[in-house]
Amino acid sequence: SQQGEEDPQALSIQEGENATMNCSYKTSINNLQWYRQNSGRGLVHLILIRSNEREKHSGRLRVTLDTSKKSSSLLITASRAADTASYFCATEANQGGKLIFGQGTELSVKP
Amino acid sequence: DAGVIQSPRHEVTEMGQEVTLRCKPISGHDYLFWYRQTMMRGLELLIYFNNNVPIDDSGMPEDRFSAKMPNASFSTLKIQPSEPRDSAVYFCASSLNTAQPQHFGDGTRLSIL
Numbered sequence: 001s002q003q004g005e006e007d008p009q010a011l012s013i014q015e016g017e018n019a020t021m022n023c024s025y026k027t028s029i030n031n032l033q034w035y036r037q038n039s040g041r042g043l044v045h046l047i048l049i050r051s052n053e054r055e056k057h058s059g060r061l062r063v064t065l066d067t068s069k070k071s072s073s074l075l076i077t078a079s080r081a082a083d084t085a086s087y088f089c090a091t092e093a094n095q096g097g098k099l100i101f102g103q104g105t106e107l108s109v110k111p
Numbered sequence: 112d113a114g115v116i117q118s119p120r121h122e123v124t125e126m127g128q129e130v131t132l133r134c135k136p137i138s139g140h141d142y143l144f145w146y147r148q149t150m151m152r153g154l155e156l157l158i159y160f161n162n163n164v165p166i167d168d169s170g171m172p173e174d175r176f177s178a179k180m181p182n183a184s185f186s187t188l189k190i191q192p193s194e195p196r197d198s199a200v201y202f203c204a205s206s207l208n209t210a211q212p213q214h215f216g217d218g219t220r221l222s223i224l
Binding site (some may be wrong): 003030031033035040041043045061072088097098099100101102103104 | 215
């Protein structure tokens, strides 16, 4: 069963706009990670946020984590056509060891 | 630095045949993961290894699937006999430890006719 559920399933925006993707999960976690997948390629790690952190930034990416609501969001600011990809959240449960991936959000950024 | 290397990139075979997928993890990574990705089920963890030892194979669909890691630089995922429902993209990933990001290969796109 999937731990993470993402919303929306698909998002289409214009270049320069911000994109926000949300992830909800069910059990207590050690950390939550976001990955990007371009068509036909493997997943690429974007950012990791630990359970004791609330917000983290990396370039144009901003991730928040609310452990009381068991949810996270990924914000991409000033989007570019090259940001077009699928974005996945993944959680490492307290038992450790493995990541459980959500179904992903398909982002399309139109030039 | 070379990333995770998977081979073949594409495999098309007839049902009933044996299929072997290969993975070379990043040197120094102690963890290796095998995933399967389909439109219907998303990305599923099949099995993972720590220091060449299988830790959790609860995601392996059935006995037709087997995975080995004979040494730190090589792993195989075998399907015997293959069935059309095994068609998917299979990914291998490695990481230093479970608290670190996973690095994915570009996958093997498997089609069973």
